[in-house]
Amino acid sequence: MRFKFTEQQDALRREVKDFLEKEWDEEAQLRAEEAGELASGHSPTLHQKVASKGLVALNWPTEYGGRGWTPIEMAIFAEELGYHKVLDGVYRNTMIIGNSICHFGTDEQKKKYLPDIAAGKTLFSIGYTEPNAGSDLASLETRAAEDGDEYVINGVKVFNTGGHIASYCWLATRTDPDAPKHRGISVFIVDLKSPGITIRPLHNVADGHGQNELVFQDVRVPKENMVGEKNRGWYLMAKALDIERIRTSPSGRHQRVLEMLIEYCKETKRNGIPLIKDPLVRQQIVQLYTEAKAARLISYKVIYQQSKGEIPDVPASMAKLSGSELSQKIAHLGMQLLGPRSIIHGSSKWSAMNGELEHMVRETITYTISAGASEIQRMVIAGRGLGLPRG
Amino acid sequence: MDYGFSEAQELLRASVKEFMVNEAPLAHVREMEENSTGFAPGLWRKLAQLDWIGLDYPEKYAGLDGSFLDVAVVMEEMGRALFPSPYFASAILGGHTVLAAGNDNQKEDLLPKVVRGETILTLALTEPSGSYEASGVETTATAASGGGHVLNGTKLLVPFAHVADRLIVVARSDGQGTAETSISLFLVDPKAAGVTITPLRIISGEKQSEVGLQNVKVAAADLLGTLGGGWPVVGDVLDKAKVAMSAEMVGGSQAALEMTLNYVKNRIQFGGPIGRFQAIQHRLADLATDIESARWLAYEAAWEISEGQPASAAASMAKAFISDVYVRMGRAAVQFHGGYGYMKEFDVQFYFRRAKASEAILGDQYANRELAAQQMGL
Numbered sequence: 001m002r003f004k005f006t007e008q009q010d011a012l013r014r015e016v017k018d019f020l021e022k023e024w025d026e027e028a029q030l031r032a033e034e035a036g037e038l039a040s041g042h043s044p045t046l047h048q049k050v051a052s053k054g055l056v057a058l059n060w061p062t063e064y065g066g067r068g069w070t071p072i073e074m075a076i077f078a079e080e081l082g083y084h085k086v087l088d089g090v091y092r093n094t095m096i097i098g099n100s101i102c103h104f105g106t107d108e109q110k111k112k113y114l115p116d117i118a119a120g121k122t123l124f125s126i127g128y129t130e131p132n133a134g135s136d137l138a139s140l141e142t143r144a145a146e147d148g149d150e151y152v153i154n155g156v157k158v159f160n161t162g163g164h165i166a167s168y169c170w171l172a173t174r175t176d177p178d179a180p181k182h183r184g185i186s187v188f189i190v191d192l193k194s195p196g197i198t199i200r201p202l203h204n205v206a207d208g209h210g211q212n213e214l215v216f217q218d219v220r221v222p223k224e225n226m227v228g229e230k231n232r233g234w235y236l237m238a239k240a241l242d243i244e245r246i247r248t249s250p251s252g253r254h255q256r257v258l259e260m261l262i263e264y265c266k267e268t269k270r271n272g273i274p275l276i277k278d279p280l281v282r283q284q285i286v287q288l289y290t291e292a293k294a295a296r297l298i299s300y301k302v303i304y305q306q307s308k309g310e311i312p313d314v315p316a317s318m319a320k321l322s323g324s325e326l327s328q329k330i331a332h333l334g335m336q337l338l339g340p341r342s343i344i345h346g347s348s349k350w351s352a353m354n355g356e357l358e359h360m361v362r363e364t365i366t367y368t369i370s371a372g373a374s375e376i377q378r379m380v381i382a383g384r385g386l387g388l389p390r391g
Numbered sequence: 392m393d394y395g396f397s398e399a400q401e402l403l404r405a406s407v408k409e410f411m412v413n414e415a416p417l418a419h420v421r422e423m424e425e426n427s428t429g430f431a432p433g434l435w436r437k438l439a440q441l442d443w444i445g446l447d448y449p450e451k452y453a454g455l456d457g458s459f460l461d462v463a464v465v466m467e468e469m470g471r472a473l474f475p476s477p478y479f480a481s482a483i484l485g486g487h488t489v490l491a492a493g494n495d496n497q498k499e500d501l502l503p504k505v506v507r508g509e510t511i512l513t514l515a516l517t518e519p520s521g522s523y524e525a526s527g528v529e530t531t532a533t534a535a536s537g538g539g540h541v542l543n544g545t546k547l548l549v550p551f552a553h554v555a556d557r558l559i560v561v562a563r564s565d566g567q568g569t570a571e572t573s574i575s576l577f578l579v580d581p582k583a584a585g586v587t588i589t590p591l592r593i594i595s596g597e598k599q600s601e602v603g604l605q606n607v608k609v610a611a612a613d614l615l616g617t618l619g620g621g622w623p624v625v626g627d628v629l630d631k632a633k634v635a636m637s638a639e640m641v642g643g644s645q646a647a648l649e650m651t652l653n654y655v656k657n658r659i660q661f662g663g664p665i666g667r668f669q670a671i672q673h674r675l676a677d678l679a680t681d682i683e684s685a686r687w688l689a690y691e692a693a694w695e696i697s698e699g700q701p702a703s704a705a706a707s708m709a710k711a712f713i714s715d716v717y718v719r720m721g722r723a724a725v726q727f728h729g730g731y732g733y734m735k736e737f738d739v740q741f742y743f744r745r746a747k748a749s750e751a752i753l754g755d756q757y758a759n760r761e762l763a764a765q766q767m768g769l
Contacts (some may be wrong), residue, residue, distance in 0.1 A: 001400075001460055002393040071392060177439050193550075262769065276769050279761070284769065286760040290708040294684035297691060304394040318680040381679055382672035386652055391667045 010199040013076050020084040023049045036256045041210025042090035042165055051120025056095060060102050064110065065118040071306040075248040082252025090123055090162035091212055096243045097124040097170045104228040104236050125166035127157040127214055135376050138181045138234060142216060144173035144188065157214040159331055163199050164212055168192060176231050185233035189225045206362040244371060246303060246318040250323045257360065258289055261334050264353045280336055288330050295323045314385035321377040324367035331361040404464045406692025417738045418708035423475040428554060429598030430475045439508030444482045452502035463638040463693035470642030473741055477511045480550040483635050484628060492576055492616030492624040513555045515546035515602050516625065523754040525622045526570040530604060532562035532577060542577060542607040552588050552600040555581055561625055564618055574622040583607055595748035630702050633710040633753050637689040640714050640717040640749050644682045647724040647742035653726055671727060678720050683712040684751035704766035710757040714750040721746035
């Protein structure tokens with residue numbers, strides 16, 4: 001048992017830290033905000049720089065231009081992204097898709113997409129969720145019907161991340177409506193410029209337009225854009241979870257925000273004494289810090305198991321559940337510590353802690369919903385983990 | 392990064408688990424709760440023969456020279472079984488105090504016997520103030536005219552004092568100094584004049600006592616460590632004790648969870664097992680997640696100790712976090728067992744009561760979080 005990283009891994013963390021401190025400092029973030037990049041959930045400027053460092057193709061085999069990283073290096077990188085407040089939704093999706101193409105793509109698909117993904121020229125968005133298929137994703141209804149050399153796609157996707165800035169959509173469709181629901185799904189790479197696609201923006205409570213409604217009306221997609229076998233799409237989607245399970249980015253963020261909160265409580269006096277000397281404040285900060293430590297430990301445990309070739313589904317649910325719930329707890333309790341000025345937006349000189357927590361509380365309200373709601377994680381833990389019977 | 396135990400540690404865990412299942416089922420816990428000795432000397436001797444008491448002691452004191460992670464493994468399995476034994480009092484609290492502060496004579500005299508299970512030590516630290524800070528120690532040690540000291544005071548909740556061969560008394564020696572620099576440690580014979588040992592009836596049924604000290608004479612040779620140098624030793628031992636206890640609580644929580652899972656899978660109401668209801672499933676899923684979190688906090692702290700790193704903050708955080716989890720699990724365990732949960736004829740209540748006792752010992756959540764805050768420089 002050993003709770004430290006190798007020297008190479010520590011060096012990698014320093015490399016990523018140095019890179020982000022330089023390329024994603026306050027000034028860069030301000031520029032990105034002014035350019036509307038932050039509201040769209042993705043900074044193309046930063047993405048270019050990340051790509052030029054070879055940090056998109058991290059875990060791909062070296063033959064496809066990857067760095068051949070293991071999940072541990074990926075996790076270190078993700079943790080630093082979180083610490084440095086990089087909005088990584090679109091970036092993550094692109095990484096997930098790139099990884100899946102490495103595994104399941106045809107040689108033509110690999111040649112066509114991988115170099116551009118690695119170079120940061122191509123972004124992918126994911127089209128899974130539908131109005132009637134959220135937590136029960138396998139009941140998705142978007143239809144892809146065979147017609148000569150093409151498939152014709154009709155349906156609606158919601159909460160699609162990044163469709164407004166991506167070139168392609170990684171789209172889950174139903175290709176066999178008569179088969180059991182998990183066995184009639186196929187995945188396509190769809191060019192988002194195809195005729196028949198309407199993209200309608202959705203704006204979340206954190207003032208971000210990262211997600212969309214995508215409407216497909218008789219959209220024609222060449223057959224060669226299908227990834228993997230027909231009707232086996234569900235299993236291919238499950239593979240993408242390998243990267244989805246690398247969830248150390250929230251840990252980085254927790255650490256950063258707790259550091260800021262401690263700093264604020266040291267500098268701010270209330271009723272004549274620094275907040276940090278208030279026994280209740282001390283209790284809450286240590287409690288949050290301890291929970292953050294625990295959440296980080298179990299996130300890395302998932303990574304460790306992955307690096308051993310295991311599929312840690314239940315531990316991953318535990319890590320997702322505790323990490324996302326904790327993000328909200330830190331934001332909420334943090335706001336309470338900050339007092340009434342906590343509700344003022346960061347653009348005002350009267351905001352507390354530059355509005356960091358006012359924004360965080362709105363941003364993190366999504367965390368316990370997306371990528372498997374807390375209730376779904378509990379179902380996985382109770383069913384698969386604890387062997388409790390289905391209701 | 393390595394989240395795995397060594398093969399030897401896995402083997403150790405399997406052996407301890409098997410020992411507990413075969414030799415110390417909950418019926419044994421029940422029996423020992425009623426019994427005034429509170430542990431089975433025969434089992435204690437077996438533990439010694441298996442070399443489990445001195446796992447992390449140096450070879451020259453008959454130990455195995457293992458790591459503190461080995462101790463965590465053993466404590467976790469003992470916690471699962473709620474095993475009644477002087478292990479924690481003697482091998483952790485008492486033995487480690489001697490190991491850290493004793494001179495060669497004291498160590499050579501006491502430690503091999505501790506490791507072989509022939510001598511039981513314990514640490515008399517807690518006082519009526521209930522404080523685990525140096526300022527909470529009010530027992531006095533007055534220099535005697537012919538050398539040595541005279542002790543006066545009251546110690547509470549001293550584990551296994553009723554069967555101890557030696558008590559290590561934490562006392563405030565006279566003279567100048569701050570709360571932290573005037574604490575000294577004394578080896579006291581429990582049969583010495585002026586020592587009274589009164590077992591306390593505590594919520595978990597574990598054997599802990601009040602130790603009264605009235606003009607107890609201690610020879611100069613029984614000062615442990617330097618005069619006024621006791622508190623850093625106590626601090627170090629408390630770190631180890633908190634981590635060991637955290638591992639024990641993880642084992643207890645896990646056992647309570649498993650017992651509850653078994654019950655809700657088999658208890659039929661409304662035409663099916665009650666474990667199919669999400670009201671139960673989600674609460675148990677949260678608890679399983681909490682226990683997993685607690686487990687790794689404990690292991691990480693144990694690893695820090697085994698590496699010789701400063702572990703005070705980690706130890707206090709683990710103790711505070713895991714206390715919350717154990718109590719929460721203990722309450723859910725009783726709740727989901729319904730009427731059988733709160734009846735003494737049934738077993739699950741053992742875990743609930745133990746959780747409440749463990750939470751209060753070595754500093755409750757509030758005290759430990761404050762200690763961690765100090766360690767973090769807040």
